[in-house]
Amino acid sequence: METIAVYWESRIKTYGFQRITDLALIEFSYPLSEIKALGEILSQDDLQMLRPKFMIAQESDQRISFILCLSVKEGRDFHASLEKPPGPTPRRYIYPVGIIFFHGPHFGDRYGIADATFSTLSKAEIQVIASGCSSSSIFLVLVQDDMDKAEKALGETFEVPK
């Protein structure tokens, strides 16, 4: 039996904004047909200690591109390890970046959250380096210097607990 609950929310509620700063963003790609081999590379002992703060992967042109945000030290070491064959192809290293992430009581259930987020950032002229929205959370990777401005703008759009 399907149970449906309906609610109405005038201003989208959040549990507040959290941020992580001083991160490095690393992008690398690998042939999609060899994803098992990539799994084996990422299973290596020296990579098992990595604790990405954010990760997305996208499929494009028969390759899969990964974007990871790591602490500066982890990012530097990981980027160096990617350059050793037969690892994946490193594409980009961006430092310093920060992450703002947030979720709310109805994230995942309702429409309009992505619109509210990206319209707000666009109006405030804040560039989004990367984003991932899943499991009722929104993650935004931004230039570190834009973090305060972004949080202020988002705080005016969303309801934040006092």
Next chain:
Amino acid sequence: MEKLKIEGLKLSLELCQFDLRGPDSSEKIVMGISKVLASQEINIEFLTYYPNRSNNHQLTFCINQDRFSDTSRILKKEGSLPMGWEMSCRGHVGIISIFPHHSALKMLALIMVSWGKQSIPIHGIATSLSAISLTTDYHVVDKAVEVIQGLFQLPDNHAPLKPELLYYQSAMVKED
């Protein structure tokens, strides 16, 4: 060998996935598409955005399968996408979210190896504070879950894998 412990596993309903790729245009594409979907009261279940290789930007998103035709039609309409942008879509995908106990990367590596052996595709990945979400073809979701259950140990009292309660944002404004 002792299985790695995870805290939970969750499956989405049947979804569809759109991949939009094109040059430059920065995050305006994300704003434009999310606005169109909001105007149609379509909930985005999963989204990733990144200006990837060769300065091509890519926006991937998943929505409920029952909105596939509407959304395809809207996005195929001339002028819906910026110049030079292309769209590809998958009509039937599912999201499997794993709530890791320890290292997300270690778990992801194990899943990639095991799914690779079974030819289970990965169409997208996104992490949040507590979960790793992977999109795959809907017809292999059960097989993909079976592989994950073979790799990791779920708590005895874990929540149901499929959602039992659906919430909708009402279009009606409540009157006091």
